[in-house]
Amino acid sequence: MTSSSWLPWAILSAVFAAATAIFAKVGVSGLNSDLATLIRTAVVICVLVALVSATGQWQPLQEISARTWVFLVLSGLGTGASWLCYFRALKLGDAARVAPIDKLSVVFVAVLGATFLGERLSGVNWAGVALIAAGAVLVALKG
Template structure:
């Protein structure tokens, strides 16, 4: 297995955070003059084209029949959850300030920690638990401030 920066989960997580931040700013401007659901659809079409291009160019395609049923079930559930999240996120951006909406949306970090513990049997150290509590407190302060 290759090692180094390109296989570092931390690098990819930081890039994800940076792109998520840009998503909030670009979406806030983009949703200003259209319905939030239409904005979500347009963004989804763009994402589909981008990811399809990456799968094709990277040689990552495999026949759908070769994908296990369990994988299909959980990717379908993930897709439904993502769609619902995006619809809610764009509606929130349409109605509120990006600087307040995005931190509240990041309560997903807190929920992932809780769901990971409850459903996946993951464990958090005391320090990680403190971090999750502080994320929740920070989101609450930004939302109420």
């Protein structure tokens, strides 16, 4: 697997996200969801510090542009809000229903990417986006 090929990384992301949902559902069962999110975040920070250190990827923070800082901070705030909401949803609902609704982010990314980033999707791509939306809703329905 090369670092320039996005597909294997995206598939691994999906596999790890699925594992995350199951582990989080079990882990949050006896704990406040916000504290569970904090513990998860601390683990992520420790792993990333170790990874960046082991691979020598540190760079002087003052070399990072103000624009990059702003968007990374906004992304971090979005991630934190997403995780808090996700863990609260897992605390209250079934993982098999919560995770598909969380994956509606795929639909939102397509719409926002087209609207704000000028990304172009074909008709077939938009049909796929619509199917993802419909599938997420159908999986989340209590039958």
